[in-house]
Each structure stands twice: as C-alpha cells, then as structure tokens.
Amino acid sequence: MKQTDTDICVIGAGSGGLSVAAGAVQMGARVVLIEGGRMGGDCLNYGCVPSKALLAAAKQAHVMRSGGAGIAGIEPAVDYAKAMAHVSDTIAHIAPVDSQQRFEELGCTVLRDYASFVSGQEVQASDTIVKARRFVIATGSSPLVPPIDGLDGVPYLTNETLFDLREAPSHLLILGGGPIGMEMAQAHQRLGCDVTVIEGDTAMNREDPEAVAVVLDALRREGVSVAEGAMAERVSGDANAVTVHTKDGRAFDGTHLLVALGRRPNIGQLNLEAAGVDTSSQGITVGDDLRTTNRRIYAIGDVAGRGQFTHLAGYHASTIIRPMLFGLPAKAKQAHIPRATYTDPELAQVGMTESEARAAHGDIEIARFATDENDRAIATGKTAGFIKVVVHKGRPVGATIVGADAGELIALWSLALSKNLKMSDVAGMVAAYPTRAELGKRAAGAYFSPRLFERTTVKRIVGAVQRVLP
Known part of the structure; x- marks a missing residue:
C-alpha cells in the first residue's frame, strides 16, 4: 500500500x-x-452541458418550424442522431479544461x-x-430512482443515460415535472417526439405559480402533455412499450421512460x-x-x-x-444564489418567492413589469412573461423572471441581494436601449411610480416649487 x-x-x-x-x-x-x-462530473457529462446543447438543437428546429417576423416557417429535417452528436461534440470541446x-x-x-x-x-x-x-x-x-413497483423490471433512462440515445423516442414518458423533466420534455417535443410529463404534485412546484403558468402554457401549446396530480404507483412493459400506472387510476403509454424525480x-x-x-x-x-x-x-x-x-x-x-x-474566516450565504429552468420561455428565481416572502416578512410590496411592454421583446416577438420583484422595507428580497433570457436577467437581482442594495440603486442603473436588461430598471421604476405620480403630497410640492422657480 x-x-x-x-x-x-x-x-x-x-x-x-x-x-x-x-x-x-x-x-x-x-x-x-x-x-x-x-x-468534470455530472455537469459536464450528464447535466448542464449536454442538456443545454440538446436544447439548442431543439430550439433551432423550433425556430425553423415557427418562423416569425415576416418569415414563413418550414418543417425542419430533424436528425436526432446528429442532434445528440452535437451534444457529444459540445462535451468534447469543454472536456480538456476539466x-x-x-x-x-x-x-x-x-x-x-x-x-x-x-x-x-x-x-x-x-x-x-x-x-x-x-x-x-x-x-x-x-x-434519484425511487422504489416504484415494477420499475426495476422495465428499461428506463436517467440524465446519465439519456444522452447516449441516437434514435429518437416515438413517445417519451417523463416521470417528474421539475427542471430536468420540463427541459427535456420541450427539447424532445421540438425534435419530433411525442412527450408526456407525469408529475405527482404540480409541475415546477418550487417556483412562483404565476410564472410556472406561463411556462406550462408555452409547452402545452407546443404539444407537450403535462399530467399533474398523477402519482406513479406502478410501471409495466418492456423495451419500446412502457406503461406508467398512477394512484388515481390513470395509465400512460409510451415507448421510452425518463426518470427525473430529483437527485x-x-x-x-x-x-x-x-x-x-x-x-x-x-x-x-x-x-x-x-x-x-x-x-x-x-x-x-x-x-x-x-x-x-x-x-x-x-x-x-x-x-x-x-x-x-x-486561515481567514468565511461563510457561505444562501439568499443570493439564483436558479433557472431553461425552457422556452425561461424561468429564473433568486431569493424568496412572493409566498415565501409573505410568510417570512408579512409586510411586503410587489414591483412588476410585463415583458410585452419592453421594446426589445416586442421587436423580437418574444413578449411572453414578466418580472416580479418582492420588496421589504425598500430592498429586494426576491425576484422572479419568466420569459426569454430570464437566466441572464436574474444576475442583476442576485447582485442586488448579495450587496443588500436598495430599489433606488437598481432604479439608478442605466441599461442600453433597446435591451431586455431594461426590464430590471423598469421593475424598479414600477416600485417608485405610485410614490411619485399618485401621491397628492408630491404633486403639491412640485406645484409649489414651480411657482417660485425663476
């Protein structure tokens, strides 16, 4: 030894x-x-990197199919094997660093x-x-693969084996409506598969329900079937013919099964x-x-x-x-750690959701701004979504963003929570026009608007000053 x-x-x-x-x-x-x-661990080989690479391939197919901005859509020639080869190539490109x-x-x-x-x-x-x-x-x-009756006798996928596929599933059943399940549901639907998500509770149940509704609406319009309140009780079948039986008596048939029930x-x-x-x-x-x-x-x-x-x-x-x-002391904080689900539209969160903040602080205010009032969103045709900021005593304690690039936009609010900034600090930011980054500034502006434009006291002060100014 x-x-x-x-x-x-x-x-x-x-x-x-x-x-x-x-x-x-x-x-x-x-x-x-x-x-x-x-x-490189899970992120490089089975998680963040391959999933985002597959989502990119799927988005390309969706853009071609949907068209927009005066350009007619055309049905893409989807090659699932090549999409998965793009995943492998992406991993290989990053792997030398790790x-x-x-x-x-x-x-x-x-x-x-x-x-x-x-x-x-x-x-x-x-x-x-x-x-x-x-x-x-x-x-x-x-x-996490829970002991569901029959699961050990049926072929199933996890995020560690999904990206080894080279033939597209005809009908992919996904156990679990969390971030992994919903991302892979949309990716496979866009790549030509039928997809059914089976969730025992409500889909994306950790997130703000109002924001989740925007994501689910988009996925369902694209053809993803999302069954909520469907707790899996038993699984039966064999290769290319799997059935998930739920406790409420429903049965869902598919050709492949992805288990995405947590970690x-x-x-x-x-x-x-x-x-x-x-x-x-x-x-x-x-x-x-x-x-x-x-x-x-x-x-x-x-x-x-x-x-x-x-x-x-x-x-x-x-x-x-x-x-x-x-030998210097250091402690890890938690409140400023963001999370994002990279569906289209994306959903990102940092700090407390509205319900969490009400439970913790009671006295809160909500500042929000709709994406369809952002000029860049209007110009690109990506107007679904909103930003919601939870404010306590003039400081943000949480932010929810749903819409295009939400994962990018949440960084501002992570910084705000990390540095304990006031809403006035964010309102003082200048964002380039036209950008989606203006959403953060406009949300901060929405927090101050009632104080500035709706209070009689402010109007009286302005009127008085105007009368005495030379």
Missing part, C-alpha cells in the same frame, strides 16, 4: 472540486485530487478511483492512502463514519462555513445539501479557499 501526504485532498472532480483544486494548487498548496468517475492532464500540468496529483475514509485524516483510493491536513468532499449527486447525494462509498462526519437525508451536515462535524473536512456543492447547482458549487469552492489557504 502506498502512502502520500498532502495539504489538501479534494474528493470529486466536478465543478466544485475542480475549482478548489485549481485555485489551491496555483496558490502554492499541495493538492491530491481523487475521482472515480468521469472528470481533464486529468490539465490538472496534473497544474501540479495536482490525480488518483482515478473512488475514495473511502479510513480515519479522520486519511482516505484510501485504490492502493494509495492519502493523509491530508484538509479534505474537501465534492462528490455531487446522482439521479440523491453521493455519499455511499465514502465511509464517512470512519471520519466522524455526520449526514442527513439531504447530504453531509455542514455549517455556514461548510465544515462538517470533522473540522478538517469540508463539503461543497450538491453533496452539502444546500442546493444542486453548478454555480452554487463554484461559489462554495471560492468560499472555502480563504480559510483553507489563509
């Missing part, structure tokens, strides 16, 4: 782990990076096996024991008990400093149970670099 000593041992080469490893080794720390699966070779060139020792703790200061990977001053667990999450933290192989690290159903238990119950060990990203977003993992990575390398 080999043994190596290091300053920092990073377990997991997804976005969070790679960010820690790259930052630490370039600032002079000795780093061992351990990965038993694919370099590769073992790059990280070894940076100075990391890279071990390609799964890690298991043997003590509070040591892990084993293959034939090597790694002793480290600090550990970072960044093992991510995997698809589970990857902790099973780590032997965390040997390291004195506590866990829960959400993942590894951490404090705001992202340390576990063993203070030598940090957990970041999906496995830390605070959200499952690539950008959150990157933020966690930047947070723990300070204490690990410089």
Whole structure:
C-alpha cells in the first residue's frame, strides 16, 4: 500500500472540486485530487452541458418550424442522431479544461478511483492512502430512482443515460415535472417526439405559480402533455412499450421512460463514519462555513445539501479557499444564489418567492413589469412573461423572471441581494436601449411610480416649487 501526504485532498472532480483544486494548487498548496468517475462530473457529462446543447438543437428546429417576423416557417429535417452528436461534440470541446492532464500540468496529483475514509485524516483510493491536513468532499449527486413497483423490471433512462440515445423516442414518458423533466420534455417535443410529463404534485412546484403558468402554457401549446396530480404507483412493459400506472387510476403509454424525480447525494462509498462526519437525508451536515462535524473536512456543492447547482458549487469552492489557504474566516450565504429552468420561455428565481416572502416578512410590496411592454421583446416577438420583484422595507428580497433570457436577467437581482442594495440603486442603473436588461430598471421604476405620480403630497410640492422657480 502506498502512502502520500498532502495539504489538501479534494474528493470529486466536478465543478466544485475542480475549482478548489485549481485555485489551491496555483496558490502554492499541495493538492491530491481523487475521482472515480468521469472528470468534470455530472455537469459536464450528464447535466448542464449536454442538456443545454440538446436544447439548442431543439430550439433551432423550433425556430425553423415557427418562423416569425415576416418569415414563413418550414418543417425542419430533424436528425436526432446528429442532434445528440452535437451534444457529444459540445462535451468534447469543454472536456480538456476539466481533464486529468490539465490538472496534473497544474501540479495536482490525480488518483482515478473512488475514495473511502479510513480515519479522520486519511482516505484510501485504490492502493494509495492519502493523509491530508484538509479534505474537501465534492462528490455531487446522482439521479434519484425511487422504489416504484415494477420499475426495476422495465428499461428506463436517467440524465446519465439519456444522452447516449441516437434514435429518437416515438413517445417519451417523463416521470417528474421539475427542471430536468420540463427541459427535456420541450427539447424532445421540438425534435419530433411525442412527450408526456407525469408529475405527482404540480409541475415546477418550487417556483412562483404565476410564472410556472406561463411556462406550462408555452409547452402545452407546443404539444407537450403535462399530467399533474398523477402519482406513479406502478410501471409495466418492456423495451419500446412502457406503461406508467398512477394512484388515481390513470395509465400512460409510451415507448421510452425518463426518470427525473430529483437527485440523491453521493455519499455511499465514502465511509464517512470512519471520519466522524455526520449526514442527513439531504447530504453531509455542514455549517455556514461548510465544515462538517470533522473540522478538517469540508463539503461543497450538491453533496452539502444546500442546493444542486453548478454555480452554487463554484461559489462554495471560492468560499472555502480563504480559510483553507489563509486561515481567514468565511461563510457561505444562501439568499443570493439564483436558479433557472431553461425552457422556452425561461424561468429564473433568486431569493424568496412572493409566498415565501409573505410568510417570512408579512409586510411586503410587489414591483412588476410585463415583458410585452419592453421594446426589445416586442421587436423580437418574444413578449411572453414578466418580472416580479418582492420588496421589504425598500430592498429586494426576491425576484422572479419568466420569459426569454430570464437566466441572464436574474444576475442583476442576485447582485442586488448579495450587496443588500436598495430599489433606488437598481432604479439608478442605466441599461442600453433597446435591451431586455431594461426590464430590471423598469421593475424598479414600477416600485417608485405610485410614490411619485399618485401621491397628492408630491404633486403639491412640485406645484409649489414651480411657482417660485425663476
């Protein structure tokens, strides 16, 4: 058995782990990076990158089919295999940045096996024991496949196998109406498949219902069937003939089944008990400093149970670099972390939704602006949606955006929450005309409009000043 000593041992080469490893080794720390699966983790290989690449191919087909702005639509010649080849090409283009070779060139020792703790200061990977001053667990999450009766006897897909397909499903059944389910539903519908989403609760139930209604309306108009309140009870069938039976007696037939019912933290192989690290159903238990119950060990990203977003993992990575390398205190905040579902129209959220803010603060105000009043949206024909900002004591505490480019537009409000800005700060921003970025400024303006234009006191003051001005 080999043994190596290091300053920092990073377990997991997804976005969070790679960010820690790259930052630490370039600032002079000795780093061992351990990965038993694919370099780049879920985001590069099975999640963000392939899904957005497939959505791009599907959008191209939709634009050709729909036409617009005086241009007649034409039915596209969809080649599903080539669309999936575009997915593979996209992954291959990005992969060198996350590769073992790059990280070894940076100075990391890279071990390609799964890690298991043997003590509070040591892990084993293959034939090597790694002793480290600090550990970072960044093992991510995997698809949650619940024990639905019959599911283990029927071929099914998850996000880890979906992108291996080269023949389009005739009728894709999707279990789960969350972000993954809804994105893949629209992508496959646009690529010529029939699609049925089967959701036990309401689709996209974490999001603002008013915004969700805009997304669901768009998907249903494109032909996606969304069955809500349809809790899966049993699955039957075989290859190319699958049936999902729900508790209310409905049955849904399709040729392929995608299970998109959430994620589970990857902790099973780590032997965390040997390291004195506590866990829960959400993942590894951490404090705001992202340390576990063993203070030598940090957990970041999906496995830390605070959200499952690539950008959150990157933020966690930047947070723990300070204490690990410089001994400086740092805590991870949560309120300014945005999320987005990349359907068309997109839906993005940061901070509290309206209902969450009412429960937390009671006294709130809502500032909103409709997309169909934005000149750029009108010019491009993408007018569906709105921005809604939840305001408490003059400061935004949450924002919901639904419409084209919502994932881009939410960044302004993430900054506002991060820096505790006032609505007046956002109102003072100048956005280029005509852009969708004006939506944020106009929403802030809508917050002040009643105060400026509808109050008699303001009008009296203006009138008085006008009478005395030379």
